[in-house]
Amino acid sequence: MNRLSKERSPYLLQHANNPVDWYPWGDEAFAAAKRDDKPIFLSIGYSTCHWCHVMEHESFEDASVGDVLNRHFIPVKVDREERPDVDRVYMTFVQATTGAGGWPMSVWLTPELRPFFGGTYFPPTSRWGRPGFVDVLTEVARAWRDERAKVLDSAATILERLESVTGARGGLDRAPVAGTDAVTAGVRSFAQAFDARHGGFGGAPKFPRPAELMFLLNAYALQGDDRAKTMAIETLRGMAMGGMRDHIGGGFHRYSVDAEWRVPHFEKMLYDQAQLVLAYLEATQATGDPFFAAVAEDTLDYVVRDLTDPAGGFYSAEDADSAPAGSTPDERGRVEKVEGAFYVFTAAEIDALMGEDAPVIRRRFGIEENGNALADPQGEFRGQNLLYVAQTIEEVAARTGRDVESVMRALRRARKVLFDARGARPRPHLDDKVITAWNGLMIAAMARAARQMVDSPRRAEWLTAARRAAEFLHTHLWRQEDDATRPLPSGARRLLRRYRDGEAAVDAFCEDYACLTWGLLELFQAEGDSRWLDWAIELTAIEGELFFDASDGGWFSTTGEDPSVLLRIKEDYDGAEPSAMSVTVRNLIRLGQITGDREYLDRAARTLERYGSGLAQVVRVMPLMAANLALWHARRSEVVLVGDPDADDFKTLERAVESRYLPWAVRVPIHIDAPQTGARLPWLAAMTARDGRATGYVCREFMCQAPTGDVAELGRLLDDAAAPSRIIQP
Numbered sequence: 001m002n003r004l005s006k007e008r009s010p011y012l013l014q015h016a017n018n019p020v021d022w023y024p025w026g027d028e029a030f031a032a033a034k035r036d037d038k039p040i041f042l043s044i045g046y047s048t049c050h051w052c053h054v055m056e057h058e059s060f061e062d063a064s065v066g067d068v069l070n071r072h073f074i075p076v077k078v079d080r081e082e083r084p085d086v087d088r089v090y091m092t093f094v095q096a097t098t099g100a101g102g103w104p105m106s107v108w109l110t111p112e113l114r115p116f117f118g119g120t121y122f123p124p125t126s127r128w129g130r131p132g133f134v135d136v137l138t139e140v141a142r143a144w145r146d147e148r149a150k151v152l153d154s155a156a157t158i159l160e161r162l163e164s165v166t167g168a169r170g171g172l173d174r175a176p177v178a179g180t181d182a183v184t185a186g187v188r189s190f191a192q193a194f195d196a197r198h199g200g201f202g203g204a205p206k207f208p209r210p211a212e213l214m215f216l217l218n219a220y221a222l223q224g225d226d227r228a229k230t231m232a233i234e235t236l237r238g239m240a241m242g243g244m245r246d247h248i249g250g251g252f253h254r255y256s257v258d259a260e261w262r263v264p265h266f267e268k269m270l271y272d273q274a275q276l277v278l279a280y281l282e283a284t285q286a287t288g289d290p291f292f293a294a295v296a297e298d299t300l301d302y303v304v305r306d307l308t309d310p311a312g313g314f315y316s317a318e319d320a321d322s323a324p325a326g327s328t329p330d331e332r333g334r335v336e337k338v339e340g341a342f343y344v345f346t347a348a349e350i351d352a353l354m355g356e357d358a359p360v361i362r363r364r365f366g367i368e369e370n371g372n373a374l375a376d377p378q379g380e381f382r383g384q385n386l387l388y389v390a391q392t393i394e395e396v397a398a399r400t401g402r403d404v405e406s407v408m409r410a411l412r413r414a415r416k417v418l419f420d421a422r423g424a425r426p427r428p429h430l431d432d433k434v435i436t437a438w439n440g441l442m443i444a445a446m447a448r449a450a451r452q453m454v455d456s457p458r459r460a461e462w463l464t465a466a467r468r469a470a471e472f473l474h475t476h477l478w479r480q481e482d483d484a485t486r487p488l489p490s491g492a493r494r495l496l497r498r499y500r501d502g503e504a505a506v507d508a509f510c511e512d513y514a515c516l517t518w519g520l521l522e523l524f525q526a527e528g529d530s531r532w533l534d535w536a537i538e539l540t541a542i543e544g545e546l547f548f549d550a551s552d553g554g555w556f557s558t559t560g561e562d563p564s565v566l567l568r569i570k571e572d573y574d575g576a577e578p579s580a581m582s583v584t585v586r587n588l589i590r591l592g593q594i595t596g597d598r599e600y601l602d603r604a605a606r607t608l609e610r611y612g613s614g615l616a617q618v619v620r621v622m623p624l625m626a627a628n629l630a631l632w633h634a635r636r637s638e639v640v641l642v643g644d645p646d647a648d649d650f651k652t653l654e655r656a657v658e659s660r661y662l663p664w665a666v667r668v669p670i671h672i673d674a675p676q677t678g679a680r681l682p683w684l685a686a687m688t689a690r691d692g693r694a695t696g697y698v699c700r701e702f703m704c705q706a707p708t709g710d711v712a713e714l715g716r717l718l719d720d721a722a723a724p725s726r727i728i729q730p
Contacts, residue, residue: 003022019061020069021069030111033074040111041108044090046081047081048316049103049104053319058124081316085558088557088571090118093158116151174553176613177609178608179613180223180633182613186616186620190216194231199238209623216231219627233286236295242388243388250299251298267318273300277299285658285662308465319337319431320428322337323337346385350362360400361410363390434472434476436477440514444515446469447462447466476504495513510557513540515583521590554572556568573622583624586628589632594666596683637665637666641670644672657718660719662722668681683702687704
C-alpha cells in the first residue's frame with residue numbers, strides 16, 4: 001500500500017496498491033521534488049474514467065514501469081473531481097501545447113510546479129501513433145538531466161503565456177451588454193453545425209451539452225425562432241431514442257461514440273443527469289409533448305434509486321466498466337472489467353428471458369443475432385447487443401402482428417425482466433463521493449420537476465429528495481468548524497466541496513457556490529420556504545467576496561489562496577459542466593428579479609459587459625452565458641400563487657403556469673397559513689388569497705396585474721407575459 005491508501009477519494013484509492021510510490025497533491029510531494037531534485041509526474045483522472053483504468057492496468061500496475069517512475073520522478077495523483085482547480089491549470093497547458101485534452105492526463109512539472117511537457121493517455125509501448133509511456137519517461141528524465149536550463153526556460157515561458165490567455169491578468173475591455181442580435185447570431189452558428197438527420201451538432205463523437213439546448217430553447221422563447229426550437233427538440237429526441245440513454249434502468253451515459261447517438265461510452269455522471277433533466281423539462285413546456293416529461297421522470301427515478309445516499313446527498317457517478325457475468329478471477333485474484341458489460345445482452349438471452357414477447361423486444365431495441373454495431377476490435381463483445389430504439393411502437397406492432405396495446409404491455413414487462421436480469425450481474429463501480437456543485441445541479445433538477453409536473457405521483461418524492469440533499473449539504477459541507485483559521489473579512493462561513501466516508505474536505509470553488517445557489521433558488525420556487533432563499537443570498541455574498549474581480553469584472557474559479565495553484569483562471573467555457581461564471585450571472589439576474597435589489601443586476605451586467613458584442617462570436621463556446629443574455633433582454637416577470645398547495649384550486653392554477661414555457665418568470669408559492677416569505681420580500685406582503693380561493697398574481701418588475709383566481713384569466717395574463725420580444729422569420 002502506498003500513500004494513497006490514507007485518502008478518501010475513490011480514484012486515489014484505486015491506485016493505493018500500485019507499485020508506484022504515489023503522493024497525493026500537497027506539500028509532502030512538493031518538498032520531496034525539491035529535496036531530491038526530481039521533476040513531478042502528475043497524473044490526473046477520476047474513478048469512473050475508462051481510459052484511466054486502462055492506463056493503470058497497462059502501466060501503473062506494472063512493477064517495471066513503477067521502477068522507472070519512482071527512480072526518476074516524484075509521482076503525484078490528483079482526482080480532478082475533487083480538485084478541479086489543479087486540473088484546470090494543467091488541462092489548459094496540455095490543450096495549449098498539444099491541441100487536445102482529456103483524461104487520464106499526464107503532465108511533467110518542475111519542483112516549482114511549472115509544467116513543461118504533457119499529454120493524455122500513453123500506451124505502455126508505442127502504438128496507434130502514440131509514443132510508449134516508458135519511452136516518454138526515459139526521454140523526459142534525460143532532458144531533465146542533460147538540458148535542464150532549456151526545460152526551465154520553456155516552463156517559465158509557457159506559464160507566462162498561459163497567464164496572458166486565461167484571464168489571470170485580466171484584460172477584457174468593458175463594453176455595452178450585447179443586444180439581441182447576438183442571440184440571433186448564436187442560433188445561426190448552431191444551425192450551420194446542426195445534424196438535421198440525427199440531431200446534435202457536428203459529427204462523432206457527440207457529447208450532450210445541455211447548455212446548448214437551453215440556449216436554443218431560450219432563444220425560441222425570446223424571439224419566436226422555430227429553427228432554434230427544432231434544433232433543441234430534435235437533439236433531445238435523438239439522445240432519448242439512442243443507445244446513449246439507458247432504456248432499462250433510466251438515466252444517460254456519458255456520450256455517444258458515433259453520430260447517431262447509438263453507441264455510448266457507458267459511464268453515468270450526476271451532472272449529466274441533472275442538466276439533461278432540466279433541458280427535457282424545458283422541452284416539455286416548449287412543445288407540450290409528454291414524451292420529454294417521461295424521459296425526465298425516468299432519469300430522476302434512476303438518480304433516486306441508484307445515486308442517492310441514505311442520508312440525502314447525491315453520489316457522483318457510475319463506471320463504464322464492470323466484470324462480465326460468469327467471469328473468473330486471475331491468479332492475482334482480480335477480474336478483468338470490460339466497458340459496457342453490465343448493459344448489453346445477446347439475442348439468445350433476450351429470447352430466453354422474454355419468451356413469446358422476444359420478437360417485440362428484438363424489433364423495438366434493434367437486437368441482432370450477431371450483435372448490433374458495438375465497436376469491438378478485440379472481439380470481446382461478439383454477439384452482444386446494446387439497446388436503442390430501432391422501431392416505433394406502431395412499426396413493431398405492424399411487423400409482429402400485434403396491436404399497439406399488446407406491444408406496450410410487452411415493453412413494460414421487458415423493462416422489469418431485463419432490469420432484474422442485469423441486476424444479478426456484477427455492477428459497475430459506484431463513485432459515492434458527494435460533490436457540492438453537482439448536488440446543486442441535481443437539487444435544481446429535482447425541484448424543477450416537482451414544481452412543473454403537477455400531476456405526477458412522484459412529485460412529493462422529488463421535492464423531498466431536493467430538500468434532503470440541501471439539508472445534507474447544509475449539515476456536512478457548510479463549514480462550522482475551523483472558521484477561525486481563515487475567516488473571511490465579513491466573518492462568514494465557507495462552503496466545502498467534497499464529502500465521503502464521514503469526511504468533508506476541500507474548500508469549495510466558485511462553481512460549488514454558484515451551482516448550489518442555482519439549486520436553492522429552484523427549491524425556493526418549488527416550495528416557497530424562505531430558508532432556501534436566505535441561504536442562496538448568503539452564498540452569493542460569500543461567492544462575491546471570494547471570487548469576484550471588482551477591477552476587471554467576471555468571476556475567478558478559485559480564491560487565489562492556494563499557492564500550489566499557479567493560475568487564477570476565469571473559466572467561461574460551458575462544456576459538460578456549465579461554467580461558474582455563467583451560472584453565477586444567471587443566479588444574479590434571478591436574485592435581482594426575486595428581491596428587487598439592483599445590486600445583483602448591476603453585477604450581472606458588469607460580467608456581461610466583459611464580452612460586449614463579441615459574445616455573438618462565441619455563443620457555441622458560452623451557450624449558457626448567451627442564454628443569460630436572452631434572459632437579460634427578455635420581458636422578465638414574477639408569478640405568485642397564494643393558497644393551500646395541497647388544494648385542488650391551487651393545483652389548477654399551478655397547471656396553468658407550468659403548462660406554459662415561461663423561462664423569464666420566477667414563481668413564488670405562498671402558503672396561505674405560512675406567509676413567511678413576505679418578511680424577506682416586502683413586495684409580497686400585500687398578496688393574499690382572495691375570496692377564500694387560491695389566487696394568482698402576474699407581475700413585471702413588481703408592478704402586478706389584478707389578482708385572479710380564475711384559471712382562464714390567469715392563462716391570459718401568462719400568455720401576455722410569455723409573448724416573444726421579436727419574431728424572427730425562418
